[in-house]
Amino acid sequence: MNINPKNGVGELLFGMQQQHVVAVYGKPSKQFKDEDQNVVYLYNQHKMRLTFYDDEEFRLGYIVVSDPETTLFDKKVIGRNPKEIQGELPQKAYKTWEVVEEDGVVSYFNEDNWLMLIAEFDEIVKVEVGAIFNNNDEFDWKFSG
Numbered sequence: 531m532n533i534n535p536k537n538g539v540g541e542l543l544f545g546m547q548q549q550h551v552v553a554v555y556g557k558p559s560k561q562f563k564d565e566d567q568n569v570v571y572l573y574n575q576h577k578m579r580l581t582f583y584d585d586e587e588f589r590l591g592y593i594v595v596s597d598p599e600t601t602l603f604d605k606k607v608i609g610r611n612p613k614e615i616q617g618e619l620p621q622k623a624y625k626t627w628e629v630v631e632e633d634g635v636v637s638y639f640n641e642d643n644w645l646m647l648i649a650e651f652d653e654i655v656k657v658e659v660g661a662i663f664n665n666n667d668e669f670d671w672k673f674s675g
Contacts, residue, residue, distance in 0.1 A: 531576065531595065533602045535643040536662050537672045539578070539593045544661035545671030546590040548582055586669060589661075596656035607657055612638050612649045 531540040538544050541554050548569065552558075558571035558580075569582040581592040598608045607615055616627065616638065628639045638647040644660040664670040 531578075531597060531600050532604070533595065533600060533607070533645075533657055533659055535602075535645045535659055536670070538590070539595055539600075539659060542580070542590060542593065543673040544590055544669070545673035546675075547588055550673065550675060551580060551590060589669070589671060590673070591661045591669065592658070593660070594656055594658045600657060602657065607647070607654055609653050611652050612636070612647045612654055615647060615654065 533539050536544075538546075542551060548571070551571065555573055555576065559574040560572040562570055564570055564581070567584040569584070569588055571580040571582070572578075573580070577595060577597040579594040580590055582588040583591040596608060598606070600606065600608050602615065603619065605615075605618060616624065623643060624640050624645075626640065626642070628641065630637045630639070634650060636649045638649070639645070642662075644662050646658040647654050648656045648658065661669050661671065
């Protein structure tokens with residue numbers, strides 16, 4: 531499954547609604563609402579968590595993936611050193627990173643592409659990617675269906 535920053539992951543595009551995702555991946559392994567009343571789908575077989583935003587007509591707005599086969603720009607990302615991955619990304623588009631460390635877990639966040647690399651023991655354990663905002667401060671949905 532390839533991460534496509536600003537757009538989605540694999541066949542998933544930001545802006546899809548629940549029925550579109552179910553048509554692609556089937557029913558989730560688990561479904562629940564978070565504290566903000568967003569709907570969250572867990573797909574165990576894909577090691578993926580999807581969040582559909584309540585205040586955006588339940589459009590897919592956030593994806594967390596930890597499948598070891600996940601790629602970013604055609605290179606595997608899970609299990610690799612975050613600095614190595616950062617060095618392989620297009621420097622012009624990925625020049626600034628906010629780094630936060632808490633209890634040994636380090637998050638590397640690139641806001642321009644809404645991409646977060648989460649590492650523990652100097653290895654990426656999961657990647658979070660979210661829908662971006664346009665110049666009008668509204669979500670830039672990629673799915674039109």
